[in-house]
Amino acid sequence: MNSQRISFEFFPTKTDAGHEKLLLTAKKLADYQPGFFSCTYGAGGSTRDRTLNTVLQLNSETQVPAAPHMSCVGDSKTDLRELLNTYKEAGIKRIVALRGDLPSGMGMAEGELRYANELVEFIRQETGDHFYIEVAAYPEMHPQARNFETDLQNFVQKVKAGADSAITQYFFNADCYFYFVERVRRLGVDIPIVPGIMPITNYTKLARFSDACGAEIPRWIRKQLEAYGDDANSIQAFGTEVITQMCEQLLTGGAPGLHFYTLNQAEPSLAVWDNLQLRKN
Numbered sequence: 001m002n003s004q005r006i007s008f009e010f011f012p013t014k015t016d017a018g019h020e021k022l023l024l025t026a027k028k029l030a031d032y033q034p035g036f037f038s039c040t041y042g043a044g045g046s047t048r049d050r051t052l053n054t055v056l057q058l059n060s061e062t063q064v065p066a067a068p069h070m071s072c073v074g075d076s077k078t079d080l081r082e083l084l085n086t087y088k089e090a091g092i093k094r095i096v097a098l099r100g101d102l103p104s105g106m107g108m109a110e111g112e113l114r115y116a117n118e119l120v121e122f123i124r125q126e127t128g129d130h131f132y133i134e135v136a137a138y139p140e141m142h143p144q145a146r147n148f149e150t151d152l153q154n155f156v157q158k159v160k161a162g163a164d165s166a167i168t169q170y171f172f173n174a175d176c177y178f179y180f181v182e183r184v185r186r187l188g189v190d191i192p193i194v195p196g197i198m199p200i201t202n203y204t205k206l207a208r209f210s211d212a213c214g215a216e217i218p219r220w221i222r223k224q225l226e227a228y229g230d231d232a233n234s235i236q237a238f239g240t241e242v243i244t245q246m247c248e249q250l251l252t253g254g255a256p257g258l259h260f261y262t263l264n265q266a267e268p269s270l271a272v273w274d275n276l277q278l279r280k281n
């Protein structure tokens with residue numbers, strides 16, 4: 001697979017040491033010539049400056065185009081407009097547009113835009129076709145959605161509002177991706193839907209995070225990971241194999257690319273990518 005079809009996601013760090021590590025990771029990943037890097041955004045603007053600085057630095061220091069994530073809950077239109085203009089002036093061409101999850105205590109009413117489709121609409125109104133807009137997709141349903149059907153309809157709204165492409169929440173079962181793609185194609189969606197890939201490195205953290213974001217860890221994977229206990233090497237070896245096999249299935253079945261949730265680490269994503277390169281026909 002052409003490496004331009006892969007992308008890597010980072011989160012902005014709170015410390016200088018963390019930031020240095022992020023840049024080292026990005027430089028290592030840049031050698032593989034991915035299509036783009038992206039950097040997450042703390043809903044409510046909590047990482048506004050750190051996301052901005054990280055994106056600008058990734059863009060200038062790695063030659064890989066960087067895309068900021070931007071969420072709308074808790075941010076005013078004035079703040080979002082200013083941020084869009086800053087990115088535009090800096091030559092940024094891609095944005096991942098999200099609703100975001102506010103930290104507990106901040107109510108939904110505090111932002112002017114309530115859902116990602118409204119943010120996409122706002123970006124188009126403010127900046128026309130300047131940005132290539134990515135949105136989120138949930139093959140296993142967004143955890144707060146009323147049901148799967150309304151979640152599909154809501155996804156379609158984001159596409160109609162002007163999204164160019166989508167990145168999915170991570171999952172561990174390729175069937176849910178294929179079913180989601182088939183369903184939204186029947187609803188007239190023709191944009192690329194790129195699977196989000198979470199390498200497996202630590203069972204406890206993965207289980208906690210997956211519960212929160214609604215990603216199901218199949219029983220056979222959970223049981224095997226539980227059995228490894230603290231044996232990090234076995235967890236990584238097993239995790240790499242499971243994720244490699246799923247990526248092979250996804251690509252063979254027509255997935256247009258892969259978006260890796262790196263958690264600011266190069267090796268787990270590269271282990272999967274190297275395996276895929278070795279096994280390709």
Ligand code: FAD
Pocket residue numbers: 039040041042043069070071096097098099100101114115116117135136137142143144145146150151154155157158167168169170196
């Ligand atoms: P939406 O598409 O707005 O959907 C949110 C919920 O509302 C869904 O249940 C949907 O069915 C429903 N809904 C949508 N539109 C409407 C409507 N018009 N009327 C009624 N109901 C509606 N979070 C961050 O805080 N920062 C990040 O950087 C970040 N990056 C992410 C990157 C990816 C690739 C993914 C998959 C998720 C990311 N998230 C991030 C998490 C995301 O913000 C949360 O999952 C959030 O709860 C939903 O965001 P969304 O953009 O999918 O929301």
